[in-house]
Amino acid sequence: MRAIEITRPGGPEVLEWREVPDPAVGRGDVLIDVVASALNRADVLQRGGRYDPPPGAPPYPGLEVSGVVAEVGADVEQFKPGDEVCALLGGGGYAERVAVPWQQVMPAPEGVPLKEAAGLPEVACTVWSNVFMLARLRRGETLLVHGGASGIGTFAVQLAKVLGSRVVATVGSAEKAEQVRRLGADEVVNYREEDFAQKVQADVVLDIIGAKYLAGNLKVLRTGGRLVIIALQGGSKAEINLGVLMAKRASVHATTLRSRPVDEKGAIVRSVVENVWPLVTAGAVRPVVYAEVPMSDAAEAHRMLDSGEHVGKILLVR
Template identity: 65%
Template structure:
């Protein structure tokens, strides 16, 4: 098969489409013939040498795919060869085939295109596990997501809105603000012109910036507020005002999805299938795709992601 290989860390041009050995599904795994994958910030960090795959994971980038089951490993039940699926991965999605633990498989939702489904697993699992399972966002509570135009942001806005919360987001342009309001954001804050703290307090904040936003995120929390940090685009080190956090009886959670144990990932996937998939099948939530790029041109897709002008997901497709 072919896969995108990173021979050495560097800029987007180090991503090369090469012949590699086919994967073989082990016990409890399925082999998926890939229709599409999606580009995530974690892929860029891996390409730059700053985010190694967890032990045992594929060395190829790609944290989610859609496609069809090509083979079943020993002990797998509930799935058949030919089923259309999408999957959460620890790596290996930028390839023509990938072996996936069966607990990380999801059926393609009714009414969703097979290619578009590639942009669902990572964002749906990240948002569900952090905003709802961990931070326990409840109906009528106020929710802020940073980077509203991103893949995570567009999913978080839609899910929180569909489940009855009041939603705010930060964006970098008026055009992105308009798109986010169309998706259900009650307030879209242009961070280049406005301070999100002034729009608080918020019961739950989902943050991808880390150190740069830590102090202001805590100031923006309501009493009993919960801050979930899922990225470090703004740095990894900052001072935390514990006095303010104590006065607010607030909580700060820092989490990652990629390196979690298989049983934890499977639990998240079950929750997503039970609670998020019906919203997709009813049309209340939908995959937001900015554009598709042939997988062999993954370098171009990475440049688009790093440029930051996109809204939603950038997908990598395989022409059959």
């Protein structure tokens, strides 16, 4: 088969479409003929040599795919050849085929074109597991989403809004602010012009920045608030004022998804299929697709991602 290989740490130019060995199908695996994959910030970190795949995962980038089941391993009864699916991966999505544990495979949601479903697994599993399973955002509470125009952000805004929360998002331009408002955000803060910590009060904060925003995030939390940090675009080290945390009886969670054991990912996937897929099928929540790029031209897709101008997901299609 062919896949995108990272030839050396570096910029988008290090991504090359090459012949590679076919994936082996182990017991409990599902082999998927890939229709599309989608870009995530983790792919950029891996491209730069700063985020290796977890043990046992393919070396090629790509944390999610959609496609058609080609083969199933022994003991797999949940899926069969011909099923249209999407999947959460530890790696290997930028390829013509990928083998993945059945626990991480989901039926493609009805009402969504199969290639667009590639943009759902990572964002749906990240948002649902962190905002709802962990932080337990409740109807009537306020969610602050940093990076509201990102793939994660556009999904979080829609899902929290449809489930009855007030949603505030930070973005980097007036154009992005307007698009995020159309997705349902009640308030949008342009972080290039305003300090979110002076404007917002929130029960739950979903943060992709890390150290740079820690003090501000603690400031905006209401009593009993929950801060969930899922990425470190603004650094990994900062001092925390425990007095503020104690006075607010607040909590801070820092999580990753990619490195979790299969059983943990499987539990998240099943919860997403049960709770989120019906909303996607009904059209209440939808994938936001910025661009579709041929998989063989992954370097150009990465240039788009690096520019920061996109809203939603960039897909790699075959």
